[in-house]
Amino acid sequence: MEICFKNKRALVTGAGKGIGRGIAVALAKCGASVTALTRSQADLDTLKQEVPGIETICLDVHDWDKTNEVLSPLPPFDLLVNSAGVSSGESCLEVSAEAYDNVMMINHRAILQITKIVAKGMIAKGEGGSIVNLSSIASLQGLTNHAVYASSKGALDSYTKVAALELAKHKIRVNCVNPTVVLTPMARKFWAQGEMRDAMINRIPLGRFLEIEDVVNPVIFLLSDMSAMINGITMPIDGGASAALV
Template sequence: MERFVGRRALVTGAGKGIGRAVAVALSRAGAHVVALSRTQADLDGLQKECPGIQTLCVDVGDWEATEAALNKVDDIDLLVNNAGIALLQPFLEVTKDAFDRSFSVNLRAALQISQIVARKLIARGAPGAIVNVSSQASQRAVLDHTVYCSTKSALDMLTKTMAQELGPHKIRVNSVNPTVVLTEMGRRNWSDPQKAAAMTSRIPLGRFAEVADVVNSILFLLSDQSNMTTGVVLPVDGGFLVS
């Protein structure tokens, strides 16, 4: 069903995993997609899969480069802030570089890119939808994830404050908060059966999320089917956060 015909969408972190799948799904649903990644080879592969997708290679952790790149992009109606990194360190070993890099990519980039997109939407009096990709780790402490958990908690609050201030302009803002997702990286990081069992035992549905589970939630929040939904932090976690 081509429910995004005539819409222009920007997806960050679109080279791999969830971001790539969202970009492909939006394109197949009729949107004109701008896929942003810091890795040109990933973007080249994406464009071969979906030739209609426009690609943009930039490191969103670089404020000036991101602003310059997005100034060349036409108006955007839908934004998915998916770019993120996980630099895992025990609390007592957290470094300044890991802290600064994590917050610049996981939080500051979402703020900056949303500002750019929202300002253009407001200037032309158009409605819009923004989805921030957060994590269940925003609400549960995880060993060695001090900085990652902190960035995602901050991203959830950014979602809520954006929803409050942008709502009068008919711009909806929500986040999705997945459990472990079985991307290529997710499968690799959770390949140890004992480690995986310790986590899935805390998930009422008894499994990790497939990429499609997260993509479907993102597309719902971008679509007109959720046009009375804003400021929501939506768990896609099989019930992990209720236990």
């Protein structure tokens, strides 16, 4: 069955690069009217060239007041993908206030705020909606030297369940996807070789990292009516890594 989002409005954060960009492009191909949000105007310009009909918003979601000012007046959305996120490589003994504040601000607080704004619009429209949050396998398995990042994704998983319970009465579904390493252009350089790469690959029964489309396709499914009774889940996309107690 072909997925069609004709007459649906979608907001995708973190849409300038990588997974978020892939999701924005896929939604447009499925007929949605897509609004792409990121903090880099240059990324939005190239996205606009790739998908001429896409709407773009250049916004740093660190700024709570500006985010309210920009997003609250917009017409209601039917679909939301919270893809914006940042990583941090501190161990438990190296955590800094700056790293904590930055990662939690983007990976958790901004998602709570944007979801609040968009969900209120969905409720006012009265036709329900679907929200997908981009989490990580780091919330489900220990990942060394990612103390703050893993914590932020664990918090996001918990928030997803709370939002799913509270918004269900409005026919709004909220789900989470939890990928392992995704080979974005930046990640390809970092994970190209070395002991860390080998150790990570060895934890994945299917024996490879993810391509961007390996995440995009499940997200599109969760946004669609094909997943109409899926709500409040955290979906590992990890080639079976989370099935093993290792």
